[in-house]
Amino acid sequence: MIKREFFKKYEEDDRFISYHPIKPIKIFGFDLDMHECEINISLKIAWEEAAPILTQYLDWLASCKDEVTGYFISKLEEALPEGWYGNIEVYNASITFITLEDFGATVSFGESIFPDHIIEFHFDKFEF
Secondary structure, three states: OOOHHHEEEEEEOOOEEEEEEOOOEEEOOEEEOHHHEEEEEEOOOOHHHHHHHHHHHHHHHHOOHHHHHHHHHHHHOOOOOOOOHHHOEEEEEEEEEOOOOOEEEEEEEEOOOOOOOOEEEEEEOOEO
16 A cells, blocks of 8 residues: 655645645656655545555556557557557656545656647546
8 A cells, every 4th residue: 555655735725725646657657756746635534545556556657558449449459559558658646546446647648649638537536
């Protein structure tokens, strides 16, 4: 399970506490540094309550290759070039927990099919 000491609090408002990881976080197999990833947790949720779900969610976001490639294949209606997933460059990610049942992420990245575009995926829990 992910530990609180691996995250640095950088902001708090009347709804959320925002954290940056102090070590790289892997999203789509790509390492994000501290300022490229933010995690927002509602003030109504204790870190200890969110930690098991956050751990599972970060593990899933790190390795959801089948979901990402499947989405592109379905939209393009053709196979992706060999090695396509490995060439994704993730620019940033924002993960938000409103409640333990209501959480999601936004991931911005670039890839080789549309090299002049930034693509944003919005996840509701474990789905696009």
